[in-house]
Amino acid sequence: MTPDELSLALTDALRAAVTESELSVARDAIPAQVKVERPKNREHGDWATNIALQLAKSAGVPPRTVAEILKARLEAIAGVSRVEIAGPGFLNITLDAAAAGALAKNIVIAGARYGQNDSLAGQVINLEFISANPTGPLHLAHTRWAAVGDSLARVLRASGAKVSKEYYINDAGSQMNxxxxxxxxxxxGEPTPEGGYPGSYIDDLAHQVLTEHPAIRELTEVAALPVVRQAAYQAQMADIKETLEAFGVHFDVFFSEQSLHSSGAISQAVDRLRAQGHVFDQDGAVWLRTTDFTDDKDRVLIRANGEPTYFSADAAYYLSKKDRGFDQKIYLLGADHHGYIGRLKAIAACAGDDPEHNIEVLIGQMVSVNGARLSKRAGNIVELRDLLNWLGADALRYSLGRSPANSPLSLEPEQLQKASNDNPVFYVQYAHARTKAVDRNAEAAGVGVVSADFAFDASLLEHPTESELLAALGSFPSVVAEAAKFREPHRVARHLEVIAGAYHRWYDACRVTPQGEEPVTDLNRTRLWLNDATGQVLANGLDLLGVTAPERM
Structure with missing residues (x-):
């Protein structure tokens, strides 16, 4: 019995008690699905719920009275071995071995689908992250959002949402000039101009531009600059995309800021916001009255000289997302962008949206890598490309993805390069590789290979380490759902470490292959199902983090 199945059984029992007048509870007080959690002390059962405490006030009776009514109904559910009431009204539920063990086979049958859920079904989300200026290579400051943003998209999709990953190219404005x-x-062969970009990557781009346009030196500066700008921009974007590809990050849309200017989208956005009643003219400029929606000051859309501001592009870009059918827009911004939250939410409100629903701004804190060297190409930054060559995509993505993005993070390269349990990514990947080694050994020992008709007796999985491992595997779907709900993919990584720990303890205590001349039994075959179930969940979880699941290490 999975946690979701138990939750639904609890919900059904509660509704039946209300329907049959055992409980007098308002219908709208009954949750769509009663939540169950693992008790901290496993001696208290497999699962626990505080639903009796939640409903006591609505029912007008003490929590333990509610718990007694639910206890009687739960004990009649197939697969439930024991129900106990603890404290003021907590329900501790123990499943029988067969009901708990059946999960192993269900996971293997579900395969890559295990962990997927429909908690966000129907939601259409635009997820924007990185959005680095195309004036240089991706560097350390972009690396965290690259990993977290891509993993967040994966858990959102695994929870039923339709997600478009978008990179906003800041290809307009003075920085491009x-x-x-x-x-x-x-x-x-001239020195870098004032306000220009240093670094040997500029020389590399110059060589590429000169190769494409060998006569560029013969043009006047006025004629040459637009040609150089376009060619260098395309070459730099190609470098950015190549680096992201090596990092396992793929975008559905690369959206050009310049297209907002050239298409007339900015002037159209101003007209639309004016029609909403939020645009006013003052001192020759065009303003958006964002102070109506908690912004600290009104914002200029069009300067007195007729030039649009960066903020006007933000407004036009938001409207573009809205017009493309994205009900929810999630922005992942760096630690220095706190000031953008109020103005972006104000744009949403001025556009007629609900800023508490239609737009969400996540702020990520800085990340540092001890001992990282500045890039030889870029001169004053740590390049993502160099980090990949140094640490590898798996170690980098996992280590960036296992901590809350809103907390500062310092990575320890020596630890990430260790083949030991001190290295979290190794710890989890090794657990997966070990499940594959067990498969190979089981086949060689004559235990067999798990298949649809392979022997399985769930009641045999009764060792304490098996109960612990099954509990961790059973929690995986709810962890994925919570990671999506709270926009925290690190929850998946941390739970994989829990699963890996439970698996290593089980591996040490319970044999899959018989020793010596011992015969192969259904216990060996059933444990092979549990082994394969663990491997499947680890692979599914690593995939959500964009990390590989090696078969050998």
Whole structure:
């Protein structure tokens, strides 16, 4: 019996008690699905719920009275071995071995689908992250959101949401002119202009531009700059995409800021917001009255000289997302972007949306890598490309994904390169590789290979380490759902470590292959199901983090 199945059984029991007048509870007070959790002390049972305490006030009776009514109904459910009332009204539920052990076979049959849920079904989400300027290579500051953003998209999709991963290319404004001027200066053998970009990557881009446009030196600066800007921009974006590909991060949409300017989307956005009643003219400029929606000051959309502001592009971009059918827009921004939260929510409100529902801004804190060297190409940054070459995509993604993004993080390269239990990614990947080794050994020893008709007796999985492992495997779907709900993919990583620990303890205590001349029994075959179930859950979880599940280590 899975946690979800038990939750539904609890919900059904509660509704039946209300229908049959055992309990007098308002219908809207009954949750859609009663939540069950693992008790901290496993001696208190397999699962626990505080639903009796939640409903006591609505029922007008003490919590233990509610618990007694539910206890009688739960004990009649197939697969429930024992129900005990603890404290003021907690229900501790113990499943019989067969009901608990059946989970192993169900997981193997479900395969890659195990862990998926429909908690966010019907939600259509635009998830924007990284959005680095295309004026240089991706670096350490972008790395955390690359890992967390991609993993967040995966858990959102696993929970039933439709998600579009989007990269907003900041390819408009003065920084692009400075970028082009820097590349052109390198082409001409001149020093980097004031406000320009240093680093040997500029020289590399200059070489590429010169190869594509060998006559560029013969043009005037006015004529050359647009050519250099476009060619260098395309080359730098190709580098960014290549680096992301190596990191296992794929975007559904690369959205150009410049397209908002060239398509007239900004002026159209101003007209639409004016029609909503939030645009006003003052001192020759066009303003958005964002103070109506908790922003600290009103924002200029169009300057007095007729030039649109960066904020106007933000507004047009938000409306673009809305027009493309995204009910929810999630922005993943860096630690220095706290000030954007109020203005982005104000844009949503001015556009007629609910800023508490239609837009969500997540702020990530800084990450550092001890001993990381500054990039030789970029001069003053730590490049993502160098980190990948140094630590590898798996170690980097897992270590970035296992901590809350809103907390500062310092990575220890020496630890991440260790083949030991001190290295979290090794600990989890090794557990998966060990399940595959057990499979190979079981086949060689004549236990067999798990298949649809392979012997399985769930009641045989009664060792304490098997109960612990099954409990951890059974919690996986709810962990995925909570990771999606709270936008915290690190919950998946931490739970994989719980599963890995439970598996290693089970491996030490329970044999799958018989020793010596011992015959192969159904216990060996049933344990092989549990082994394969563990391997499947570890693989599913690692995939949600964008990390590989090796078969050998």
């Amino acid at each position: 400075n970028f082009a001027a820097s590349v052109l200066a390198s082409i001409k």
